[in-house]
Amino acid sequence: METKTAAAQTAVINSEAFLKHWQAHRGLTRRVIEAFPEKDLFLYSIGGMRPFVQLAMEIIDLTNPGIVGLVTNEWKNMNELPHSSGEGVPTTKEELLVLWDETTQQLERYWAKFTPDRFEDKVLAFGTYEGKVASTLFYFVDNEIHHRGQGYVYLRALGIEPPYFWQR
């Protein structure tokens, strides 16, 4: 088939660029956290959804220990993580930002340990979700964009202008 030629196998993004892309998204999400008034970060929500602190906590939990799992194949179970168990969730914006920045550093540290051709390996993320390393990475980033987009609506409903989506 014509589409099964070299073009189909061409890399769209390599490991180094993917990390940069992800960290740029994380920088934007950090600015969304900062944009929330302290109280609203923990209490405000729409339509029975979770307040943004809990969405941010889910993003933190997938990023790390997620990256540790992808690199080492050792996974924590999803229900042990703060966004599921409710334990260890920060109670101030400042604490959340500290945890955010530690996660950013942990991602950087573990990414450097990825060995070539690991991206196609099968994984059972958090002991539950079947996929490959690459598809799991995309899931983590896509999930961050998805929930951050929801944070944009919360901010708009609060009369606050969110950071520009394209400014990363």
Place this chain on the structure above:
Amino acid sequence: METKTAAAQTAVINSEAFLKHWQAHRGLTRRVIEAFPEKDLFLYSIGGMRPFVQLAMEIIDLTNPGIVGLVTNEWKNMNELPHSSGEGVPTTKEELLVLWDETTQQLERYWAKFTPDRFEDKVLAFGTYEGKVASTLFYFVDNEIHHRGQGYVYLRALGIEPPYFWQR
């Protein structure tokens, strides 16, 4: 530097997998459009944001003519497109879904024309946005996830359960 080894250059995703990933996202966005009551698709919004039809129209406009621009290097200007000009925006859900499906087919058709190693080429998307083919593609998909996530909040606020994010 240790991180500038082969691992840094390893492909995270190839052309064929990227298209599949994008089309799976498009399938989910289509289900979000379907989940909206006809009236709310065109009128409902939160915090002064655009109704979901306009967010969907922006996604359509970036996907096509976006994909044509990326493949052929011939770009329409952003302000000529329906989501900017307001002209040619569907007035019923059925029309929007027909346009959605035509866009899906156009993406499939033009993707097959991508030549190897095109992804690193510089582009000026819509005559305005500097980037590379790959980063522009990521922008299009990320923008879709971002706005669809906002649609989830609209649906929740309307008391409607959106499709599962992970079901693609």
